[in-house]
Amino acid sequence: MATKVVMAQLSPTMEEGKLVEWKVKEGDRVEAGDLLAEVETDKANMDIEALNGGVVRALLASEGDLVEVGALIGVIAEPDEDISALLATVPARSSAPAASGEPAPEQPAPAPVPAAEPSPASVPVPAVEPVIAAPATIDAAPRTSGRIKVSPVARRMAESAGLDLSAVPGSGPGGRVIKVDVEAAIAAGGTPARAPASASARPSMVPAGAPRLEEQRIELSQMRKAIAKRLVQSIGPVPHFFLTTEIDMGPVLDLRKALNHRLSEGKVGVNDLLIKVAAEALARHPEINASFEGDAIRRHGSVDIGIAVAVPDGLITPVLRDADRKGLLQISAEAADLVERGRNRRLTPEEYQGATFSISNLGMFGIDEFTAIINPPEGAILAVGQTVEKPVVEDGAVVVRRRMRVTMSCDHRVIDGAMGAAFLQTFRAMLENPLELVS
Amino acid sequence: MADTYDVVVIGAGPGGYVCAIRAGQLGLRVACVESNSYEGGFGGTCLNWGCIPAKALLESAALAQNLKAHGEELGVRPIDVEYDMNAAVERSRFISEKLTGGIQYLFKKNKVDQFVGFGRIAGPGKVEVKPEDGEPIVLDAKNIVIATGSVMKSFPGFEIDGSKVIGSREALALRNPPSSMVVVGAGYVGVEFADVFNAFGVDVTVVEALDSLVPLADSEIGKTLARSFKKRGIDIRTGTKVKSLDRDASPMRLTVESSKGEETIDTDVVLMAVGRAPFTEGLGLDAAGVGMDGPWVKVNEWCETSVPGIYAVGDVAGEPMLAHKGSHEGIVAAERIAGVAHHPMRYDNIPSVGYCHPEIASIGLTEDEAKAAGHEIKVGKYPLTAHGRALTAAHNEGFVKIVADARYGEVLGVHMIGYNVSELIGEAGLARALESTVEEIAAHAHAHPSMAEAVMEAAFAAMDRPIHM
Numbered sequence: 044m045a046t047k048v049v050m051a052q053l054s055p056t057m058e059e060g061k062l063v064e065w066k067v068k069e070g071d072r073v074e075a076g077d078l079l080a081e082v083e084t085d086k087a088n089m090d091i092e093a094l095n096g097g098v099v100r101a102l103l104a105s106e107g108d109l110v111e112v113g114a115l116i117g118v119i120a121e122p123d124e125d126i127s128a129l130l131a132t133v134p135a136r137s138s139a140p141a142a143s144g145e146p147a148p149e150q151p152a153p154a155p156v157p158a159a160e161p162s163p164a165s166v167p168v169p170a171v172e173p174v175i176a177a178p179a180t181i182d183a184a185p186r187t188s189g190r191i192k193v194s195p196v197a198r199r200m201a202e203s204a205g206l207d208l209s210a211v212p213g214s215g216p217g218g219r220v221i222k223v224d225v226e227a228a229i230a231a232g233g234t235p236a237r238a239p240a241s242a243s244a245r246p247s248m249v250p251a252g253a254p255r256l257e258e259q260r261i262e263l264s265q266m267r268k269a270i271a272k273r274l275v276q277s278i279g280p281v282p283h284f285f286l287t288t289e290i291d292m293g294p295v296l297d298l299r300k301a302l303n304h305r306l307s308e309g310k311v312g313v314n315d316l317l318i319k320v321a322a323e324a325l326a327r328h329p330e331i332n333a334s335f336e337g338d339a340i341r342r343h344g345s346v347d348i349g350i351a352v353a354v355p356d357g358l359i360t361p362v363l364r365d366a367d368r369k370g371l372l373q374i375s376a377e378a379a380d381l382v383e384r385g386r387n388r389r390l391t392p393e394e395y396q397g398a399t400f401s402i403s404n405l406g407m408f409g410i411d412e413f414t415a416i417i418n419p420p421e422g423a424i425l426a427v428g429q430t431v432e433k434p435v436v437e438d439g440a441v442v443v444r445r446r447m448r449v450t451m452s453c454d455h456r457v458i459d460g461a462m463g464a465a466f467l468q469t470f471r472a473m474l475e476n477p478l479e480l481v482s
Numbered sequence: 483m484a485d486t487y488d489v490v491v492i493g494a495g496p497g498g499y500v501c502a503i504r505a506g507q508l509g510l511r512v513a514c515v516e517s518n519s520y521e522g523g524f525g526g527t528c529l530n531w532g533c534i535p536a537k538a539l540l541e542s543a544a545l546a547q548n549l550k551a552h553g554e555e556l557g558v559r560p561i562d563v564e565y566d567m568n569a570a571v572e573r574s575r576f577i578s579e580k581l582t583g584g585i586q587y588l589f590k591k592n593k594v595d596q597f598v599g600f601g602r603i604a605g606p607g608k609v610e611v612k613p614e615d616g617e618p619i620v621l622d623a624k625n626i627v628i629a630t631g632s633v634m635k636s637f638p639g640f641e642i643d644g645s646k647v648i649g650s651r652e653a654l655a656l657r658n659p660p661s662s663m664v665v666v667g668a669g670y671v672g673v674e675f676a677d678v679f680n681a682f683g684v685d686v687t688v689v690e691a692l693d694s695l696v697p698l699a700d701s702e703i704g705k706t707l708a709r710s711f712k713k714r715g716i717d718i719r720t721g722t723k724v725k726s727l728d729r730d731a732s733p734m735r736l737t738v739e740s741s742k743g744e745e746t747i748d749t750d751v752v753l754m755a756v757g758r759a760p761f762t763e764g765l766g767l768d769a770a771g772v773g774m775d776g777p778w779v780k781v782n783e784w785c786e787t788s789v790p791g792i793y794a795v796g797d798v799a800g801e802p803m804l805a806h807k808g809s810h811e812g813i814v815a816a817e818r819i820a821g822v823a824h825h826p827m828r829y830d831n832i833p834s835v836g837y838c839h840p841e842i843a844s845i846g847l848t849e850d851e852a853k854a855a856g857h858e859i860k861v862g863k864y865p866l867t868a869h870g871r872a873l874t875a876a877h878n879e880g881f882v883k884i885v886a887d888a889r890y891g892e893v894l895g896v897h898m899i900g901y902n903v904s905e906l907i908g909e910a911g912l913a914r915a916l917e918s919t920v921e922e923i924a925a926h927a928h929a930h931p932s933m934a935e936a937v938m939e940a941a942f943a944a945m946d947r948p949i950h951m
Contacts, residue, residue: 194917195916195918196892196917216824222892
């Protein structure tokens with residue numbers, strides 16, 4: 044079985060590493076744990092070790108190269124194993140020139156893009172992940188699907204350290220992550236939990252039917268670049284701004300009541316409605332369904348809504364894929380499943396990474412309104428407060444209405460005030476007049 | 483011999499015979515050599531003159547003690563109870579023979595060739611087998627497993643003579659109990675024999691040089707056991723060293739020394755329970771270049787010695803000198819030889835059990851060891867005083883104690899003394915093997931009423947929310 048040697052994320056903030064020195068040469072036989080290379084990170088010089096034994100078949104980066112985290116830098120395999128497929132699929136990422144530190148632009152893939160390949164930011168800490176040497180597939184990283192096998196002690200340590208368990212290779216029986224693995228990962232700098240996945244690495248779980256949206260890459264104008272730079276200087280990596288509006292929830296709550304009355308099981312919740320409406324509004328405002336990528340803004344080709352779920356000592360954001368193309372009942376069923384498994388820590392990484400927009404609802408905690416922090420690289424997050432009966436003035440008369448306040452946090456590098464306001468207008472109009480949903 | 487064995491195991495005790503069976507299961511061509519020594523034979527000390535016959539006698543002792551101490555209380559008024567040590571020993575021998583006979587069957591089933599004789603390494607890949615009467619033969623072995631066990635130990639002046647000064651081997655065949663006995667050494671073996679002979683009406687004194695009974699266990703265990711033993715009339719002399727023995731006097735006169743000065747104890751029999759020494763003599767280890775660790779053969783966690791192709795398991799391969807540790811090593815060594823080994827030995831997770839009454843069981847770190855290892859700990863202790871199952875059994879002395887890591891709740895050690903706790907240590911060991919925290923133990927609904935509930939309660943206690951306290 045061939046093993047990819049990738050630039051490991053050796054510190055939580057590391058995005059690229061400088062290959063200082065190869066400690067092996069092509070043709071060398073290595074054992075698991077042998078030192079392969081020395082890497083200079085943003086923090087310190089660190090070692091990359093072999094996870095599996097074999098022969099060093101290819102070294103794909105040169106000493107001195109600046110290499111993006113997750114990029115393939117070498118292959119360890121049996122001497123007679125065919126690794127051509129592995130080499131062929133990844134040439135563009137193998138050695139980024141020192142001058143361009145930014146993530147490589149997305150290119151039309153020469154071979155089928157591996158659907159489940161981990162995103163650069165979620166690459167496991169020891170720099171190697173086993174792959175199966177079947178031609179033209181390099182996507183068999185073993186722990187990107189299914190539950191993570193982990194001991195209770197290891198799980199608690201990882202939670203306490205904020206470590207993403209999916210990025211920790213397990214040395215226990217059957218790849219179970221045990222205490223020593225977590226200790227090693229923490230010592231190595233660790234990969235923070237909920238590492239943002241880049242849009243391109245999201246698994247494509249596209250249902251049948253033609254997509255409504257088209258993925259686009261819009262080059263930054265000089266003005267846009269200046270705005271981005273200035274705002275970051277002002278407020279930190281993601282310059283937030285906030286838009287609040289109050290929505291009359293009466294019509295949509297009545298609709299929900301009528302709908303649930305008809306349903307024998309699987310009641311639709313308010314959140315399900317909000318997901319559905321937000322998804323529809325995002326489809327109509329693709330400029331909100333977007334991410335900042337340094338030298339470009341990516342408008343995503345699908346609407347994938349992250350649902351913030353509180354868990355005992357943190358939160359997790361399972362992702363409801365293609366929400367704009369799903370019916371309310373399907374959203375309701377999927378969301379219930381995702382939330383339930385999120386609470387029980389039973390989500391696979393691709394189920395909680397790579398949302399394009401998130402919703403956080405604290406209404407059930409009696410919160411009237413709040414601001415949420417954007418989960419990069421998403422462009423915005425919607426914070427939902429509780430629905431309360433309150434007096435409002437309509438046509439000069441005071442009436443009681445069920446009102447809900449929402450606040451959208453926007454990444455100002457991607458979204459400007461008026462853009463965000465327009466989106467919220469659509470969002471609000473659809474809730475206040477649910478017929479909008481079908482118009 | 484013309485053909486070569488993949489494995490030749492020297493010794494058919496719980497380390498060696500298990501190793502041979504496992505090797506056979508894995509399709510290896512395997513031979514097992516057994517010398518039928520004084521303390522051994524097929525099944526080793528464990529089945530012949532150790533764990534198994536001792537437990538059989540302890541069962542007789544428990545019944546005797548129960549009738550004596552709790553019969554009336556439980557509504558069973560014993561009339562004219564007679565203790566028949568001879569019958570108890572007979573029974574223990576019968577059980578021992580039944581089990582050792584089973585090994586022959588298992589060897590046959592797993593195609594293990596048996597050789598009776600003294601085995602020794604006679605050069606690289608050669609094992610010489612010398613029968614008691616007859617010419618030695620030489621077996622060719624790709625791999626050799628040393629599983630020669632251990633022998634009883636004693637002190638100068640206290641040499642085991644088999645009648646006045648005895649060891650565990652003789653104690654297990656003592657069909658006519660003496661009227662008095664001094665047990666030297668209060669480790670697990672010592673306290674077990676003190677229990678047996680006290681139950682059979684012998685006037686028992688236990689002499690231990692260290693400050694408590696079972697001094698290597700959690701310190702509260704020793705205290706609880708001493709309290710229980712004293713109630714039964716066992717004379718406990720901790721912090722006391724044996725100095726000399728006058729074997730010619732009748733009864734014999736034993737001189738001991740403690741902080742109170744020198745004293746003498748008159749006794750019919752002295753039972754030496756001061757530990758065991760690994761058996762390495764005449765095995766050819768030196769010539770083979772096998773590295774040692776003190777008196778033991780040095781092994782790594784795969785039971786490999788310093789010489790490739792030579793393995794060692796069981797008492798000869800280091801402490802703890804316990805049958806289950808040896809058997810487990812036997813499996814690890816066989817799988818390592820066959821190239822299918824996945825689980826190395828975890829020497830930090832071997833349970834130890836004393837089958838005295840109340841029973842003692844522990845695994846992992848004690849409180850003191852955990853602190854010394856730098857852990858911030860949280861101790862959950864659940865006394866059995868008001869425990870339902872313990873009360874119904876009329877054995878509500880003792881406790882279950884969990885030493886947990888304060889931060890993550892990892893189970894660092896479990897220590898218990900009480901009714902049937904030998905059967906509870908498996909849960910504790912599994913919890914540790916799976917890296918469980920006290921939460922997983924507490925979250926599992928334990929059967930009611932059972933002693934196992936005490937483990938759950940201790941887990942709750944370690945989280946500061948015991949239910950029945």
